[in-house]
Amino acid sequence: MEIVNSGGYDRAVQTQRIDPVNCSVARALAVVGERWSLLIVREALDGARRFGEFRARLGIASNLLAARLDTLVAAGVMRRVPYQEPGDRQRFEYRLTDQGLDLRPTLVALLEWGDKYLADPQGPSVIVRHRPADDRTACGEPVRVTLECAAGHTHLPPEAIYRAPGPGARFLDRA
Amino acid sequence: MEIVNSGGYDRAVQTQRIDPVNCSVARALAVVGERWSLLIVREALDGARRFGEFRARLGIASNLLAARLDTLVAAGVMRRVPYQEPGDRQRFEYRLTDQGLDLRPTLVALLEWGDKYLADPQGPSVIVRHRPADDRTACGEPVRVTLECAAGHTHLPPEAIYRAPGPGARFLDRA
DNA sequence: CCTCCTGACTTTATTTCCTAAACTCAGGGC
């Protein structure tokens, strides 16, 4: 098993390799890796719920939005909820499920990376903060993602991690 | 500003909205959101460097791989490094830059999400662990992503975060 | 009753992207 850090220069130690297709990253990307999917989730996290809201915010074509929402609903990331405005007929809106809400760390990580390397010259446009302002235990400080291990070591630098096979691992022989 | 958690039910409080296009998530996805890009980065983190390695591991078409590698190099995620095997001519391989290595938290977050909702019935195929086995301060425990704020509050539940405008924010009037 | 209006989609045509497979190109070995 090679070190996750590409600084592992000794290529020879690598004797067996985990099948890269049987991987949760690949499966996750199959669900949320299509264009627009994570942006739809981001807008949903920011309060968007209705077809027209997503459309106006993202500038996405309506057929694509319909297709992506269907995919996300089918995957369990969002759910279709009926609503009715007074003096209007019943319509449907789209809300994140718990599964969808659990994408928040991923989006925060992407945001952080984008802020670090691709931000607007004026600085980030969005800062993720701790707790809403109306909460009585308000904090308001910026939030970051960190890596920590089950033994309680916190703030692991990203180079201190490596991939190891899990119970579902399949191996490929090396040439 | 609305709570990131879509559980914020009071839609009326939202008076101005951050421009969703001017956002680091969108910019990050413009770079690594294309199909294959994050999988290429994942393989690079796992030690892949050469064209044929990426190709064999991912089963990606060679023209697309060439195009994606070019994009990643142009974006500063990877760099093209010459190498020469003994008795062979000079060739090029692709390595992650620091910018590319900084995608590790994102990938760990995606992996975690995939493990939670889409894993192989036998369990995850990959476990990210703390430190390589040959390190003298070996730990080996599984690694997780956590959210924490600048005030030192750790292990924030994802619902305890909200989006606030940063210095580069542009606002849209609400209809 | 008839028409207009709105929100939520479909349909259609055009362009762009992805896949698969064949082909090129630069050396080194035989």
Added chain:
DNA sequence: GCCCTGAGTTTAGGAAATAAAGTCAGGAGG
């Protein structure tokens, strides 16, 4: 001179994205 390898490029076909127009179900107004 001919073949081999790794690293791409080219080409042709199919799938997906974009843009714009059309549909559809009700409610409101006249």
